[in-house]
Amino acid sequence: MQEExxxxxxxxxxxxxxxxxxxxxxxxxxxxxxxxxTGNRNDAEDLTQQVFIKAFKAIPKYRWKGLPLSAWLxxxxxxxxxxYLRKETKRxxxxxxxxxxxxxxxxxxxxxxxxxxxxxxxAVKQLTKAQQQVLSLRFAGEMSILEVAKVMxxxxxxxxxxxxxxxxxxxxxxxxxxx
Amino acid sequence: xxxxxxxxxxxxxLERLLSGESVEQCIEQFPEQARELRPLLELASMIKxxxxxxxxxxxxxxxxxxLQSVLKGKYKDRSTLTKMPRWVTVSSLIMGLLLLFxxxxxxxxxxxxxxxxxAIKLLTERVNLTMTLDSVQKVQYQSELADRxxxxxxxxxxxxxxxxxxxxxxxFEEQLTALALLIATxxxxxxxxxxxxxxxxxxxxxEGAANVTERAIDEEAERDIEVEKTGLEASLQxxxxxxxxxxxxxxxxxxxxxxEVLLTTLNISITGYAEIMQAFS
Numbered sequence: 001m002q003e004e005x006x007x008x009x010x011x012x013x014x015x016x017x018x019x020x021x022x023x024x025x026x027x028x029x030x031x032x033x034x035x036x037x038t039g040n041r042n043d044a045e046d047l048t049q050q051v052f053i054k055a056f057k058a059i060p061k062y063r064w065k066g067l068p069l070s071a072w073l074x075x076x077x078x079x080x081x082x083x084y085l086r087k088e089t090k091r092x093x094x095x096x097x098x099x100x101x102x103x104x105x106x107x108x109x110x111x112x113x114x115x116x117x118x119x120x121x122x123a124v125k126q127l128t129k130a131q132q133q134v135l136s137l138r139f140a141g142e143m144s145i146l147e148v149a150k151v152m153x154x155x156x157x158x159x160x161x162x163x164x165x166x167x168x169x170x171x172x173x174x175x176x177x178x179x
Numbered sequence: 180x181x182x183x184x185x186x187x188x189x190x191x192x193l194e195r196l197l198s199g200e201s202v203e204q205c206i207e208q209f210p211e212q213a214r215e216l217r218p219l220l221e222l223a224s225m226i227k228x229x230x231x232x233x234x235x236x237x238x239x240x241x242x243x244x245x246l247q248s249v250l251k252g253k254y255k256d257r258s259t260l261t262k263m264p265r266w267v268t269v270s271s272l273i274m275g276l277l278l279l280f281x282x283x284x285x286x287x288x289x290x291x292x293x294x295x296x297x298a299i300k301l302l303t304e305r306v307n308l309t310m311t312l313d314s315v316q317k318v319q320y321q322s323e324l325a326d327r328x329x330x331x332x333x334x335x336x337x338x339x340x341x342x343x344x345x346x347x348x349x350x351f352e353e354q355l356t357a358l359a360l361l362i363a364t365x366x367x368x369x370x371x372x373x374x375x376x377x378x379x380x381x382x383x384x385x386e387g388a389a390n391v392t393e394r395a396i397d398e399e400a401e402r403d404i405e406v407e408k409t410g411l412e413a414s415l416q417x418x419x420x421x422x423x424x425x426x427x428x429x430x431x432x433x434x435x436x437x438x439e440v441l442l443t444t445l446n447i448s449i450t451g452y453a454e455i456m457q458a459f460s
Binding site for chain 1: 187190227229245246251411414423
Protein backbone atom coordinates (compact mmCIF):
# COMPACT_ATOMS: atom_id res chain seq x y z
CA MET A 1 0.00 0.00 0.00
CA GLN A 2 2.82 2.40 0.93
CA GLU A 3 4.50 1.56 -2.33
CA GLU A 4 1.31 2.40 -4.23
CA UNK A 5 0.98 5.69 -2.38
CA UNK A 6 4.52 6.63 -3.35
CA UNK A 7 3.86 5.59 -6.98
CA UNK A 8 0.80 7.85 -7.10
CA UNK A 9 2.80 10.69 -5.57
CA UNK A 10 5.50 10.23 -8.23
CA UNK A 11 2.95 10.20 -11.08
CA UNK A 12 1.33 13.35 -9.72
CA UNK A 13 4.79 14.95 -9.78
CA UNK A 14 5.12 14.00 -13.47
CA UNK A 15 7.09 10.73 -13.27
CA UNK A 16 5.76 8.65 -16.19
CA UNK A 17 7.94 5.69 -15.28
CA UNK A 18 5.85 5.28 -12.14
CA UNK A 19 2.72 5.05 -14.27
CA UNK A 20 4.42 2.43 -16.46
CA UNK A 21 4.93 0.31 -13.34
CA UNK A 22 1.23 0.47 -12.53
CA UNK A 23 0.38 -0.28 -16.16
CA UNK A 24 2.59 -3.38 -16.24
CA UNK A 25 1.23 -4.65 -12.90
CA UNK A 26 -2.43 -4.33 -13.79
CA UNK A 27 -2.62 -4.63 -17.59
CA UNK A 28 -3.28 -8.41 -17.80
CA UNK A 29 -5.68 -8.44 -14.86
CA UNK A 30 -7.77 -5.55 -16.17
CA UNK A 31 -7.85 -7.13 -19.64
CA UNK A 32 -8.98 -10.53 -18.29
CA UNK A 33 -11.63 -8.88 -16.13
CA UNK A 34 -13.03 -7.01 -19.14
CA UNK A 35 -13.01 -10.15 -21.32
CA UNK A 36 -14.82 -12.04 -18.55
CA UNK A 37 -17.48 -9.35 -18.27
CA THR A 38 -17.96 -8.55 -21.97
CA GLY A 39 -17.11 -11.90 -23.57
CA ASN A 40 -15.63 -9.98 -26.49
CA ARG A 41 -11.89 -10.12 -26.89
CA ASN A 42 -11.60 -7.41 -29.56
CA ASP A 43 -13.66 -4.86 -27.69
CA ALA A 44 -11.88 -5.78 -24.47
CA GLU A 45 -8.63 -4.63 -26.07
CA ASP A 46 -10.05 -1.16 -26.77
CA LEU A 47 -11.69 -0.94 -23.37
CA THR A 48 -8.44 -1.94 -21.61
CA GLN A 49 -6.64 0.84 -23.46
CA GLN A 50 -9.29 3.36 -22.48
CA VAL A 51 -9.12 2.32 -18.81
CA PHE A 52 -5.41 3.14 -18.61
CA ILE A 53 -5.69 6.37 -20.57
CA LYS A 54 -8.56 7.49 -18.32
CA ALA A 55 -6.61 6.46 -15.24
CA PHE A 56 -3.55 8.42 -16.39
CA LYS A 57 -5.62 11.52 -17.02
CA ALA A 58 -7.58 11.22 -13.78
CA ILE A 59 -4.64 10.42 -11.52
CA PRO A 60 -3.66 14.09 -10.90
CA LYS A 61 -6.99 14.41 -9.07
CA TYR A 62 -6.64 11.12 -7.19
CA ARG A 63 -6.77 11.64 -3.43
CA TRP A 64 -4.95 8.95 -1.45
CA LYS A 65 -7.26 7.67 1.28
CA GLY A 66 -5.68 4.32 2.06
CA LEU A 67 -7.71 2.32 -0.45
CA PRO A 68 -5.71 0.06 -2.77
CA LEU A 69 -5.13 1.44 -6.24
CA SER A 70 -6.62 -1.76 -7.68
CA ALA A 71 -10.04 -0.74 -6.26
CA TRP A 72 -9.84 2.54 -8.17
CA LEU A 73 -8.61 0.98 -11.44
CA UNK A 74 -11.22 -1.77 -11.42
CA UNK A 75 -13.86 0.85 -10.68
CA UNK A 76 -12.83 2.72 -13.85
CA UNK A 77 -12.90 -0.59 -15.75
CA UNK A 78 -16.34 -1.36 -14.32
CA UNK A 79 -17.67 2.04 -15.49
CA UNK A 80 -16.21 1.48 -18.95
CA UNK A 81 -17.92 -1.92 -19.13
CA UNK A 82 -21.26 -0.50 -18.00
CA UNK A 83 -21.05 2.17 -20.75
CA TYR A 84 -20.01 -0.44 -23.29
CA LEU A 85 -22.79 -2.87 -22.40
CA ARG A 86 -25.34 -0.08 -22.57
CA LYS A 87 -24.23 0.67 -26.13
CA GLU A 88 -23.91 -2.97 -27.10
CA THR A 89 -27.31 -4.27 -26.03
CA LYS A 90 -28.60 -4.35 -29.58
CA ARG A 91 -25.41 -5.61 -31.16
CA UNK A 92 -24.57 -9.31 -31.27
CA UNK A 93 -21.22 -10.06 -29.66
CA UNK A 94 -18.72 -12.85 -29.72
CA UNK A 95 -18.86 -14.78 -26.50
CA UNK A 96 -16.32 -16.61 -24.39
CA UNK A 97 -16.49 -19.75 -26.53
CA UNK A 98 -15.19 -17.81 -29.54
CA UNK A 99 -12.60 -16.18 -27.35
CA UNK A 100 -11.31 -19.57 -26.29
CA UNK A 101 -11.35 -20.90 -29.86
CA UNK A 102 -8.84 -18.30 -30.95
CA UNK A 103 -6.45 -19.11 -28.14
CA UNK A 104 -6.11 -22.88 -28.51
CA UNK A 105 -4.66 -24.81 -31.41
CA UNK A 106 -5.70 -28.37 -30.45
CA UNK A 107 -9.13 -28.98 -32.10
CA UNK A 108 -10.29 -31.65 -29.61
CA UNK A 109 -9.35 -29.59 -26.58
CA UNK A 110 -10.83 -26.53 -28.24
CA UNK A 111 -14.23 -28.20 -28.68
CA UNK A 112 -14.23 -29.40 -25.06
CA UNK A 113 -13.17 -26.02 -23.80
CA UNK A 114 -15.71 -24.25 -25.97
CA UNK A 115 -18.46 -26.38 -24.54
CA UNK A 116 -17.30 -25.65 -20.99
CA UNK A 117 -16.84 -21.95 -21.67
CA UNK A 118 -20.20 -21.63 -23.40
CA UNK A 119 -22.04 -23.44 -20.59
CA UNK A 120 -20.17 -21.45 -18.00
CA UNK A 121 -20.90 -18.18 -19.74
CA UNK A 122 -24.62 -18.97 -19.95
CA ALA A 123 -24.76 -20.04 -16.31
CA VAL A 124 -22.80 -17.01 -15.04
CA LYS A 125 -25.31 -14.70 -16.70
CA GLN A 126 -28.07 -16.23 -14.59
CA LEU A 127 -26.35 -15.29 -11.33
CA THR A 128 -27.17 -12.09 -9.47
CA LYS A 129 -25.17 -8.98 -10.44
CA ALA A 130 -23.26 -9.09 -7.13
CA GLN A 131 -22.38 -12.77 -7.57
CA GLN A 132 -21.17 -12.12 -11.14
CA GLN A 133 -19.09 -9.20 -9.92
CA VAL A 134 -17.42 -11.27 -7.18
CA LEU A 135 -16.52 -14.07 -9.61
CA SER A 136 -15.15 -11.72 -12.25
CA LEU A 137 -13.04 -9.73 -9.78
CA ARG A 138 -11.82 -12.83 -7.96
CA PHE A 139 -11.03 -15.10 -10.90
CA ALA A 140 -10.35 -12.78 -13.83
CA GLY A 141 -9.17 -9.76 -11.85
CA GLU A 142 -7.19 -12.04 -9.50
CA MET A 143 -8.15 -9.87 -6.55
CA SER A 144 -8.00 -10.87 -2.91
CA ILE A 145 -11.16 -10.94 -0.81
CA LEU A 146 -10.12 -7.64 0.80
CA GLU A 147 -9.64 -5.93 -2.55
CA VAL A 148 -13.01 -7.20 -3.83
CA ALA A 149 -14.60 -5.90 -0.64
CA LYS A 150 -13.10 -2.44 -1.24
CA VAL A 151 -14.25 -2.35 -4.87
CA MET A 152 -17.79 -3.44 -4.01
CA UNK A 153 -18.05 -1.41 -0.81
CA UNK A 154 -18.90 -4.47 1.28
CA UNK A 155 -17.32 -6.28 4.22
CA UNK A 156 -14.93 -9.21 3.55
CA UNK A 157 -17.35 -11.59 5.29
CA UNK A 158 -20.13 -10.58 2.91
CA UNK A 159 -17.84 -11.16 -0.08
CA UNK A 160 -16.94 -14.65 1.18
CA UNK A 161 -20.65 -15.43 1.52
CA UNK A 162 -21.32 -14.11 -1.99
CA UNK A 163 -18.39 -16.12 -3.36
CA UNK A 164 -19.74 -19.29 -1.77
CA UNK A 165 -23.32 -18.74 -2.93
CA UNK A 166 -22.09 -17.84 -6.45
CA UNK A 167 -20.16 -21.11 -6.87
CA UNK A 168 -22.95 -23.23 -5.36
CA UNK A 169 -25.55 -21.56 -7.52
CA UNK A 170 -23.35 -21.77 -10.62
CA UNK A 171 -22.92 -25.50 -10.06
CA UNK A 172 -26.69 -26.00 -9.93
CA UNK A 173 -27.22 -23.92 -13.05
CA UNK A 174 -24.44 -25.75 -14.93
CA UNK A 175 -26.05 -29.11 -14.21
CA UNK A 176 -29.26 -27.74 -15.78
CA UNK A 177 -27.37 -26.33 -18.77
CA UNK A 178 -25.50 -29.58 -19.44
CA UNK A 179 -28.30 -32.13 -19.06
CA UNK B 180 -20.06 -27.09 10.15
CA UNK B 181 -21.44 -23.55 10.38
CA UNK B 182 -21.97 -21.73 7.10
CA UNK B 183 -19.55 -18.93 7.98
CA UNK B 184 -16.86 -21.43 8.90
CA UNK B 185 -17.32 -23.25 5.62
CA UNK B 186 -17.19 -19.97 3.68
CA UNK B 187 -13.84 -19.20 5.33
CA UNK B 188 -12.54 -22.66 4.57
CA UNK B 189 -13.66 -22.47 0.95
CA UNK B 190 -11.91 -19.12 0.67
CA UNK B 191 -8.64 -20.56 2.00
CA UNK B 192 -8.84 -23.30 -0.63
CA LEU B 193 -9.73 -20.83 -3.41
CA GLU B 194 -6.79 -18.64 -2.47
CA ARG B 195 -4.48 -21.66 -2.85
CA LEU B 196 -6.16 -22.71 -6.08
CA LEU B 197 -5.73 -19.20 -7.51
CA SER B 198 -2.07 -19.20 -6.55
CA GLY B 199 -1.51 -22.35 -8.63
CA GLU B 200 -2.20 -25.37 -6.41
CA SER B 201 -4.33 -28.27 -7.65
CA VAL B 202 -7.76 -29.20 -6.27
CA GLU B 203 -6.23 -32.27 -4.59
CA GLN B 204 -3.52 -30.20 -2.90
CA CYS B 205 -6.13 -27.79 -1.58
CA ILE B 206 -8.37 -30.55 -0.24
CA GLU B 207 -5.51 -32.51 1.35
CA GLN B 208 -5.48 -30.18 4.33
CA PHE B 209 -9.21 -30.57 5.02
CA PRO B 210 -10.05 -34.29 4.62
CA GLU B 211 -13.25 -34.02 6.67
CA GLN B 212 -14.74 -31.44 4.33
CA ALA B 213 -13.34 -33.01 1.15
CA ARG B 214 -16.72 -34.30 -0.05
CA GLU B 215 -18.32 -30.89 0.17
CA LEU B 216 -15.32 -28.94 -1.05
CA ARG B 217 -14.31 -31.03 -4.07
CA PRO B 218 -17.21 -30.19 -6.48
CA LEU B 219 -16.97 -26.49 -5.63
CA LEU B 220 -13.21 -26.40 -6.14
CA GLU B 221 -13.47 -28.36 -9.39
CA LEU B 222 -15.90 -25.77 -10.69
CA ALA B 223 -13.67 -22.96 -9.41
CA SER B 224 -10.77 -24.56 -11.25
CA MET B 225 -12.86 -24.54 -14.44
CA ILE B 226 -13.71 -20.84 -13.97
CA LYS B 227 -10.04 -20.11 -13.42
CA UNK B 228 -9.03 -21.96 -16.60
CA UNK B 229 -11.74 -20.27 -18.64
CA UNK B 230 -10.82 -16.80 -17.49
CA UNK B 231 -7.05 -17.29 -17.88
CA UNK B 232 -6.92 -15.46 -21.19
CA UNK B 233 -3.68 -13.74 -22.10
CA UNK B 234 -3.62 -10.59 -24.21
CA UNK B 235 -1.97 -11.26 -27.58
CA UNK B 236 1.60 -10.04 -28.14
CA UNK B 237 0.34 -7.87 -30.98
CA UNK B 238 -2.19 -6.11 -28.75
CA UNK B 239 0.34 -5.79 -25.95
CA UNK B 240 2.80 -4.02 -28.27
CA UNK B 241 0.11 -1.78 -29.80
CA UNK B 242 -1.28 -0.85 -26.39
CA UNK B 243 2.16 -0.03 -25.00
CA UNK B 244 2.96 2.15 -28.02
CA UNK B 245 -0.32 4.09 -27.73
CA LEU B 246 0.10 4.61 -24.01
CA GLN B 247 3.65 5.88 -24.47
CA SER B 248 2.40 8.51 -26.93
CA VAL B 249 -0.15 9.65 -24.34
CA LEU B 250 2.53 9.74 -21.63
CA LYS B 251 4.91 11.72 -23.83
CA GLY B 252 2.95 14.90 -23.49
CA LYS B 253 -0.10 14.69 -25.71
CA TYR B 254 -1.88 15.30 -22.45
CA LYS B 255 -0.69 17.90 -20.01
CA ASP B 256 -2.61 18.55 -16.85
CA ARG B 257 -2.89 22.25 -16.25
CA SER B 258 -2.65 23.47 -12.71
CA THR B 259 -5.84 24.59 -10.99
CA LEU B 260 -4.72 28.22 -10.96
CA THR B 261 -4.06 28.43 -14.72
CA LYS B 262 -7.49 26.99 -15.44
CA MET B 263 -9.19 29.91 -13.68
CA PRO B 264 -9.85 33.32 -15.24
CA ARG B 265 -7.45 35.98 -13.95
CA TRP B 266 -10.13 37.95 -12.07
CA VAL B 267 -11.14 34.83 -10.15
CA THR B 268 -7.51 34.25 -9.18
CA VAL B 269 -7.15 37.88 -8.03
CA SER B 270 -10.39 37.91 -6.04
CA SER B 271 -9.50 34.56 -4.52
CA LEU B 272 -6.19 36.04 -3.42
CA ILE B 273 -7.96 39.04 -1.84
CA MET B 274 -10.39 36.69 -0.17
CA GLY B 275 -7.45 34.62 1.00
CA LEU B 276 -5.80 37.70 2.52
CA LEU B 277 -9.02 38.69 4.22
CA LEU B 278 -9.31 35.22 5.62
CA LEU B 279 -5.72 35.31 6.76
CA PHE B 280 -6.23 38.50 8.74
CA UNK B 281 -9.56 37.68 10.16
CA UNK B 282 -8.90 36.00 13.47
CA UNK B 283 -12.52 35.06 14.04
CA UNK B 284 -12.75 33.26 10.74
CA UNK B 285 -9.55 31.35 11.36
CA UNK B 286 -10.60 30.35 14.84
CA UNK B 287 -14.00 29.30 13.58
CA UNK B 288 -12.52 26.89 11.03
CA UNK B 289 -12.13 24.16 13.60
CA UNK B 290 -15.19 25.05 15.63
CA UNK B 291 -17.89 22.47 16.34
CA UNK B 292 -21.69 22.94 16.00
CA UNK B 293 -22.18 23.76 19.69
CA UNK B 294 -19.64 26.61 19.52
CA UNK B 295 -20.75 30.28 19.04
CA UNK B 296 -18.14 30.56 16.25
CA UNK B 297 -19.77 27.78 14.26
CA ALA B 298 -22.10 30.22 12.45
CA ILE B 299 -18.98 31.99 11.06
CA LYS B 300 -17.64 28.65 9.92
CA LEU B 301 -20.86 27.93 8.01
CA LEU B 302 -20.85 31.42 6.50
CA THR B 303 -17.23 31.05 5.36
CA GLU B 304 -18.10 27.72 3.76
CA ARG B 305 -21.01 29.32 1.90
CA VAL B 306 -18.82 32.19 0.65
CA ASN B 307 -16.12 29.79 -0.48
CA LEU B 308 -18.68 27.68 -2.30
CA THR B 309 -20.09 30.74 -4.10
CA MET B 310 -16.59 31.87 -5.03
CA THR B 311 -15.79 28.50 -6.59
CA LEU B 312 -16.93 28.79 -10.19
CA ASP B 313 -15.49 25.63 -11.72
CA SER B 314 -18.17 22.93 -11.50
CA VAL B 315 -15.71 20.12 -10.77
CA GLN B 316 -13.99 22.10 -8.02
CA LYS B 317 -17.39 22.99 -6.62
CA VAL B 318 -18.24 19.29 -6.34
CA GLN B 319 -14.88 18.62 -4.67
CA TYR B 320 -15.47 21.37 -2.12
CA GLN B 321 -19.04 20.29 -1.46
CA SER B 322 -17.86 16.72 -0.83
CA GLU B 323 -15.24 18.08 1.58
CA LEU B 324 -18.05 19.85 3.45
CA ALA B 325 -20.01 16.59 3.68
CA ASP B 326 -16.89 14.93 5.16
CA ARG B 327 -16.67 17.79 7.69
CA UNK B 328 -20.27 17.20 8.77
CA UNK B 329 -19.44 13.54 9.42
CA UNK B 330 -16.47 14.53 11.60
CA UNK B 331 -18.75 16.91 13.51
CA UNK B 332 -21.37 14.19 14.03
CA UNK B 333 -18.70 11.82 15.37
CA UNK B 334 -17.49 14.56 17.73
CA UNK B 335 -21.04 15.28 18.94
CA UNK B 336 -21.75 11.57 19.40
CA UNK B 337 -18.70 11.37 21.62
CA UNK B 338 -20.04 14.34 23.64
CA UNK B 339 -23.52 12.78 23.76
CA UNK B 340 -25.15 15.89 22.26
CA UNK B 341 -28.15 14.45 20.37
CA UNK B 342 -29.78 17.84 19.73
CA UNK B 343 -26.83 19.17 17.71
CA UNK B 344 -26.35 15.74 16.11
CA UNK B 345 -29.85 15.96 14.64
CA UNK B 346 -29.16 19.48 13.37
CA UNK B 347 -25.90 18.37 11.77
CA UNK B 348 -27.66 15.33 10.29
CA UNK B 349 -29.97 17.72 8.45
CA UNK B 350 -27.01 19.76 7.18
CA PHE B 351 -25.27 16.56 6.07
CA GLU B 352 -28.38 15.51 4.15
CA GLU B 353 -28.65 18.95 2.50
CA GLN B 354 -25.00 18.75 1.48
CA LEU B 355 -25.39 15.32 -0.13
CA THR B 356 -28.49 16.48 -2.03
CA ALA B 357 -26.61 19.58 -3.22
CA LEU B 358 -23.74 17.33 -4.33
CA ALA B 359 -26.04 15.12 -6.44
CA LEU B 360 -27.54 18.24 -8.05
CA LEU B 361 -24.11 19.71 -8.78
CA ILE B 362 -22.94 16.48 -10.42
CA ALA B 363 -26.02 16.42 -12.61
CA THR B 364 -25.10 19.90 -13.89
CA UNK B 365 -21.58 18.93 -15.02
CA UNK B 366 -21.78 18.67 -18.82
CA UNK B 367 -21.55 15.14 -20.15
CA UNK B 368 -20.10 13.85 -23.39
CA UNK B 369 -20.47 10.64 -25.28
CA UNK B 370 -17.67 10.69 -27.80
CA UNK B 371 -15.95 7.35 -27.27
CA UNK B 372 -17.01 5.23 -30.20
CA UNK B 373 -16.79 1.55 -29.20
CA UNK B 374 -14.09 -0.35 -31.04
CA UNK B 375 -12.16 2.76 -32.00
CA UNK B 376 -9.07 3.68 -30.01
CA UNK B 377 -8.63 7.29 -28.90
CA UNK B 378 -5.62 7.83 -31.15
CA UNK B 379 -7.75 7.01 -34.20
CA UNK B 380 -10.39 9.57 -33.33
CA UNK B 381 -8.23 12.65 -33.87
CA UNK B 382 -9.04 13.39 -37.49
CA UNK B 383 -11.34 12.55 -40.39
CA UNK B 384 -9.55 12.78 -43.76
CA UNK B 385 -12.68 13.95 -45.60
CA GLU B 386 -13.12 17.14 -43.54
CA GLY B 387 -11.38 20.50 -43.94
CA ALA B 388 -8.33 21.16 -41.81
CA ALA B 389 -9.96 23.96 -39.75
CA ASN B 390 -13.03 21.85 -38.95
CA VAL B 391 -10.85 18.94 -37.98
CA THR B 392 -8.80 21.10 -35.62
CA GLU B 393 -11.91 22.63 -34.06
CA ARG B 394 -13.47 19.23 -33.60
CA ALA B 395 -10.27 17.84 -32.12
CA ILE B 396 -10.18 20.72 -29.59
CA ASP B 397 -13.85 20.20 -28.70
CA GLU B 398 -13.35 16.48 -28.32
CA GLU B 399 -10.25 17.03 -26.17
CA ALA B 400 -12.25 19.37 -23.92
CA GLU B 401 -15.12 16.88 -23.71
CA ARG B 402 -12.69 14.10 -22.94
CA ASP B 403 -11.16 16.22 -20.15
CA ILE B 404 -14.62 16.61 -18.61
CA GLU B 405 -15.20 12.85 -18.81
CA VAL B 406 -11.84 12.21 -17.21
CA GLU B 407 -12.56 14.67 -14.41
CA LYS B 408 -15.94 13.05 -13.86
CA THR B 409 -14.31 9.62 -13.64
CA GLY B 410 -11.86 10.95 -11.05
CA LEU B 411 -14.70 12.56 -9.09
CA GLU B 412 -16.80 9.42 -9.19
CA ALA B 413 -13.95 7.28 -7.87
CA SER B 414 -13.18 9.81 -5.16
CA LEU B 415 -16.84 10.08 -4.07
CA GLN B 416 -17.12 6.28 -4.09
CA UNK B 417 -14.19 6.27 -1.64
CA UNK B 418 -15.91 8.93 0.48
CA UNK B 419 -19.11 6.87 0.56
CA UNK B 420 -17.27 3.75 1.75
CA UNK B 421 -15.17 5.59 4.32
CA UNK B 422 -17.98 7.71 5.73
CA UNK B 423 -20.17 4.63 6.06
CA UNK B 424 -17.35 2.79 7.84
CA UNK B 425 -16.81 5.76 10.18
CA UNK B 426 -20.48 5.90 11.12
CA UNK B 427 -20.69 2.14 11.64
CA UNK B 428 -17.61 2.20 13.88
CA UNK B 429 -19.19 5.03 15.87
CA UNK B 430 -22.49 3.12 16.19
CA UNK B 431 -20.67 0.08 17.58
CA UNK B 432 -19.37 2.04 20.59
CA UNK B 433 -22.33 4.37 21.17
CA UNK B 434 -24.99 4.21 23.91
CA UNK B 435 -28.58 3.51 22.84
CA UNK B 436 -29.86 7.12 22.53
CA UNK B 437 -26.85 8.14 20.41
CA UNK B 438 -27.11 4.95 18.36
CA GLU B 439 -30.61 5.93 17.24
CA VAL B 440 -29.43 9.29 15.85
CA LEU B 441 -26.39 7.66 14.27
CA LEU B 442 -28.64 5.16 12.48
CA THR B 443 -30.37 8.14 10.86
CA THR B 444 -26.92 9.46 9.85
CA LEU B 445 -26.11 6.06 8.34
CA ASN B 446 -29.36 6.02 6.44
CA ILE B 447 -28.75 9.56 5.12
CA SER B 448 -25.24 8.59 4.08
CA ILE B 449 -26.25 5.40 2.23
CA THR B 450 -29.23 7.00 0.45
CA GLY B 451 -27.38 10.25 -0.29
CA TYR B 452 -24.29 8.65 -1.80
CA ALA B 453 -26.47 6.23 -3.81
CA GLU B 454 -28.19 9.26 -5.35
CA ILE B 455 -24.82 10.86 -6.01
CA MET B 456 -23.59 7.75 -7.82
CA GLN B 457 -26.80 7.69 -9.83
CA ALA B 458 -26.21 11.31 -10.85
CA PHE B 459 -23.06 10.17 -12.68
CA SER B 460 -24.96 7.81 -14.99
